[in-house]
Amino acid sequence: MVDRIFQRFSEKSGLPPGTIVHLGEKQVSPPEFRVVQYSEHVFEERKAAVVDDLPDLPISDTITWVHLKGVHEPERIEQLGRKYDIHALVLEDIANTGHRPKFDDTDESIFLVLKTLTYDEESDEVIPKHLCILFTTHMVFTFQESGPDAFTGVEDRLRTGKGRIRRKGADYLTYALVDATVDNYFVILEKIGERIEQLEDDITSNTTSDSMSEIHALRREMTVIRKSIWPLREVLGRLEKDESPLIHDNTRKYFRDIYDHIIQAIDIVETFRDMLASLHDIYLSGISNRMNEIMKLLTVIATIFIPLTFIAGVYGMNFKYMPELEWQWGYFAVLAIMLLLGIALGVYFKRNKMI
Amino acid sequence: MVDRIFQRFSEKSGLPPGTIVHLGEKQVSPPEFRVVQYSEHVFEERKAAVVDDLPDLPISDTITWVHLKGVHEPERIEQLGRKYDIHALVLEDIANTGHRPKFDDTDESIFLVLKTLTYDEESDEVIPKHLCILFTTHMVFTFQESGPDAFTGVEDRLRTGKGRIRRKGADYLTYALVDATVDNYFVILEKIGERIEQLEDDITSNTTSDSMSEIHALRREMTVIRKSIWPLREVLGRLEKDESPLIHDNTRKYFRDIYDHIIQAIDIVETFRDMLASLHDIYLSGISNRMNEIMKLLTVIATIFIPLTFIAGVYGMNFKYMPELEWQWGYFAVLAIMLLLGIALGVYFKRNKMI
Amino acid sequence: MVDRIFQRFSEKSGLPPGTIVHLGEKQVSPPEFRVVQYSEHVFEERKAAVVDDLPDLPISDTITWVHLKGVHEPERIEQLGRKYDIHALVLEDIANTGHRPKFDDTDESIFLVLKTLTYDEESDEVIPKHLCILFTTHMVFTFQESGPDAFTGVEDRLRTGKGRIRRKGADYLTYALVDATVDNYFVILEKIGERIEQLEDDITSNTTSDSMSEIHALRREMTVIRKSIWPLREVLGRLEKDESPLIHDNTRKYFRDIYDHIIQAIDIVETFRDMLASLHDIYLSGISNRMNEIMKLLTVIATIFIPLTFIAGVYGMNFKYMPELEWQWGYFAVLAIMLLLGIALGVYFKRNKMI
Amino acid sequence: MVDRIFQRFSEKSGLPPGTIVHLGEKQVSPPEFRVVQYSEHVFEERKAAVVDDLPDLPISDTITWVHLKGVHEPERIEQLGRKYDIHALVLEDIANTGHRPKFDDTDESIFLVLKTLTYDEESDEVIPKHLCILFTTHMVFTFQESGPDAFTGVEDRLRTGKGRIRRKGADYLTYALVDATVDNYFVILEKIGERIEQLEDDITSNTTSDSMSEIHALRREMTVIRKSIWPLREVLGRLEKDESPLIHDNTRKYFRDIYDHIIQAIDIVETFRDMLASLHDIYLSGISNRMNEIMKLLTVIATIFIPLTFIAGVYGMNFKYMPELEWQWGYFAVLAIMLLLGIALGVYFKRNKMI
């Protein structure tokens, strides 16, 4: 849990600022670049292993999209920074996979930090991955921590030229990338929603202590999701209102649309949290009802038999002179009295709704 | 529950933005258009099955109101969009029945997303339905997800020409439509209010575990209602303050009036939530009081009889030499001692308010 | 409770906006007008049964104050509206007794909705009553739902000409009326304060389940009061800052003063709520302490006697060969052992602070 | 408690606004004036019983500080108001000892309402006292409700001429007075801090029900302190930012300093509240642990002896034909079985960590 929430920072402490250090889980596979260049009528795509293979600054009527999967090799990020003249602090943020979503408008470029969410079916955990987008007039850089490629949909659309995406600029590509990321949140939320629904059914039918750990697991997931989604409200709000010439006026409307989606996602997150709190209440009251039933049973049985046992005890005494013991029907009289007393107590409990 | 709160989004993930996909419950009946055209002295009303039957852009002194019931056929919405030149993102929001209330002022039109609430008498559930209103100078479009017609009252007033509605513009019609929607919230809230009152009576008279599930059911309804009403505060606040020429200055005052009503509705929602929380407390303290009564009874009976049974046990021992057993009045003395001890304990408990 | 918080709205749903419908408790006595006209040296006062008896627009150096007690006859309010040219939406708000406090500045008049609070000694309930004030340069209209006259103090001061009230304008009269209303809040709060103090004494001396219902009753009263007072903060804040020429600059300072009083009242309300929450805690911990005491007693008695009874049981067994039974002092030895064991257990419990 | 939080307002209800009524505890000793007049080289100090003995408006190079101890004689305050031309509303606030801290800048003077806190060692209660400061260019008025003199330190500094206080104006004197008041808060908070520390020790060592009442007492004190300190944040914030010419630019920095101190005091208050909440939790979990221990003991003893007693009961039955009873070693065999069973159960409980 702690791992998913923050990274090991101690490695970095004491280094001069602007030092690019990979903060996050170590990865084995080497980072790899993918370069997409397109204009309305052109589409070209290739992979690159080293920074030198990347295109120089692009000619003005094509958009170049450089995607780096894996941010765990600082020197590679540094080379990239030097090649395209990216500020050291931006590079630092790219390598710091624990960085919180942010928006930064340096006049020549706009820099976004987001989180993609993936759902690990095995451990039933939501895993946030670091994602950075940096764009200028004709270039878009994306940096993805690891995991399955987040942008295959966008790439396909670029390749086939469907929709207006090839006719628009770098800002629209950025929009499409952010939109794909945000759309994915709803898929994750839907999965969580199904688990909550399942849990609701479980708890109303019978309460096992598994429900408790599922409630806590879901709450933990909501904490992870919330940490990834909440800050986006501000990030996208600022993106939409930003007056940078890098964002065209008619793209702005699209960013407004994503903003609406984020608000919707936050709404769902908050509702889920409410529902979990409510399920927790129901669970607790179920547990306490069951316990109360058990205690009532104990009370009733004990309370009925304690006086009866006492009577039996009395006639078990060995006094020489106990007239009742001599009576012919003494035994049966006592049995009858016990029976009547038992029934009387039973009726009393019934009347007072204790059984 | 989850169904009422958010829609299945996964179908949409990966599609290019601006793709119109119906998100929401599938419907069987085909969508149907209703067209109302009126000016101060004219009123005309007809149904239309396809988009081609809809009027072209209206002549300037009549108001045209197009109402579409059923948003589950994307192609129909798309045709409409093409005919009246509506932005793709607006069409997307119309088809997305899970969209949260919003206000959008594109210079040529104003677009509102609202929720109508209907009360399902069978399941005692409040069901929010998607409602969109789009208006320009002479046209008003309304899109209703499904369910009973939300606007019969407004239509009647248009037909009979009662009040000032026929003399005013598209903004006033919009106002009348929103007002009808908001008025309906109070009807729903009144129903919930009656249930809360009933519950209050039930809980104070006797606490059954049904009360608990009713509390939870009502809380769930409040969550649903709250999600529909809360965002309207902002929507109507922005509508009132919007400087669009589409809204006449003397209509603005009417929107202010609806804003007041929404605040009143939110107030009631919050008060109901407080009352439910308070009823939950009363319920819990009722349960715990009952349990305490039972435990006290157990304690008292056990505590009185345990020493008595012990005494009986002592004189049930089979020692050869037990002088008391030989005494003439031993038995009666012991009985008397037991009685006195029992009474003494009873008095002690009474004094200490344990009974 | 629900009645005191919101009105039956369903009657109104579906009617055209601006329709004046009395929303609230039905009243029997007919509404009655009272007209007061005064200037620095003149004071005239009379009752009027119908709108036609009311003065026409007043001559410029007298202030005319029209007070209507009872807002349950829509036609009367409508006639008044027509006579003095009051906007339909204002009239609607006047008749809607459930309307929340509000401030409205139409350029020619200022309209306030407030709540007067009355304390019903019989049911120990605080009952909010609807109160509207509308003023222009020379006229003040007040509309009171029902109940005892809220403004006798102000009327007396006008009649006797005490203080500066006769020398000032309609805004100052309005101030005096609002001030009287707000002053009355403190009287109500004082009553509640006394009940809280009484409750505090009760709870610390002994905890009965009556305390619980008193806590809940007081919380309910606080909810009612809060709903009436809270919105006034905004209403008076806007009144003070309003730049309408209807409010003279040196009256503004007086409105600031009422604003301070409202903040003070809200402070007291919040403190009372805190105190009730705290009393609830004390009550609960009192209950649980008592229960714990009882459980401890059970434990101690049961735990001491259970082993003793077991010993008695052992020597009650009927084995042929039980050597102890034959011993001369066997019985007394066992009694002594039991006594010692009982004392030992008692000391153990004492040491461990269980008794 | 209620007394310390709000005053009896009913006496005032219905009186014309601006009527000076003493709201608060009645005092016996008559109010007394103290007049201090000083410039850089002059210092004069005297007492005055009546308003006529007070100096007229001062000559321009001396500062005159008039201190009134006791605000329970309205006529005296009224005379003062008339003599120095103070607004009626200000006088009303001075006499209302329940008034909440406020800041008021009428152009000719600045008016502050504060609270001094005194710690009543006997009842261990913090008692807030009303304190008003009104200053113009050359005059400072202070009004203290009662209790020990709050400003002896400042007076001493004026008398001895230590520091820069005699060289500065009325605004600096005001600063020194407010600073003395705020410094005193820390003394009170320190006392509370010591009690919290003591309580912490008590609770961790052993939990008595006294701890509970101490927690509640401390919470009550925190409520009282909070009500006095919180509003000062705004008061001092506005004082610092106020653009009145009455405050010199280099005094502003000093007010900023007090503002920092108030924030620090609020911080401590909030931390104390957190600590008390946390101690409450620890206390409750301590109580419940103890109770659990007791219940476990009951369970263990009862559960071990109940089967044993049953066995004894079986061999206490009087059946004619019970073969075991005839056996030579029957008794010892049963004793051995009982012992073994008891040990077995004990081991079982130990293993399951129930003992």
Place this chain on the structure above:
Amino acid sequence: MVDRIFQRFSEKSGLPPGTIVHLGEKQVSPPEFRVVQYSEHVFEERKAAVVDDLPDLPISDTITWVHLKGVHEPERIEQLGRKYDIHALVLEDIANTGHRPKFDDTDESIFLVLKTLTYDEESDEVIPKHLCILFTTHMVFTFQESGPDAFTGVEDRLRTGKGRIRRKGADYLTYALVDATVDNYFVILEKIGERIEQLEDDITSNTTSDSMSEIHALRREMTVIRKSIWPLREVLGRLEKDESPLIHDNTRKYFRDIYDHIIQAIDIVETFRDMLASLHDIYLSGISNRMNEIMKLLTVIATIFIPLTFIAGVYGMNFKYMPELEWQWGYFAVLAIMLLLGIALGVYFKRNKMI
């Protein structure tokens, strides 16, 4: 705990403002100055015991950094203040080790109060230490309360000339110092994170009461950390937005970077608090589950044996005429009945999931 949160203020109360009093823990070792002077090509470093040994105002192309470790000798701070003309209020804040983080921009200098956090491995406590930074164009003063040197990393970088630090001004040095402090927070948070993780493992495996005190200890640490970090949000926000010429435009971006880090740290703090609250819930539900298990066991054993013991008691009665006692197989029949009854009850409990 209280000690770590606020200092003893009473010593100061009553003293004139601007008096420099050391508020905080007493220290034994004498304060010591360290002076570093550098420009791009020069680096000089020395210690100084007294203020007179410090350099006079520096020549314009070197940066002078004066570091004072130990603020417990007021006269030394006063001498420093006199030498470099530092405002008395700033000196007061330097000596007050309990001062809350603040930002102050007097036109000639910028003054920051921060907290360094150190982790005491022995007591597992986070100890906040007071740290002040004051800088002008060419001078930086740092004042550290005590503890290990917080700035060795920065000093090393200055000495070796690595990075751009020697080429930049006093503002960049300040940035490097603040950055080192903030970086250190993450080291502390990581330590806390490890303890939370450990605790999580402990609680899910088995619940001991140690977990409870660890939860409370961690909460206390979070309170301490939060108090140190939270106010930095505002401090750094203002630092970044400050328009002082002392901060170069390209240093501003670096301060923005620290601001991001602080937000990230606050995020982690809040998440840790959430996690602790959640662990508390899990702990409580674990405890209550265990207790419930124990109570159930008691109930089951008691409920099974109570009727059996009653039967044994019945046949232990000494009535003359009890036919069953005479029966040949009476004893075995009763034993069989008891066995059957016991099994029946056991099955009943099993079915109802009570065992």
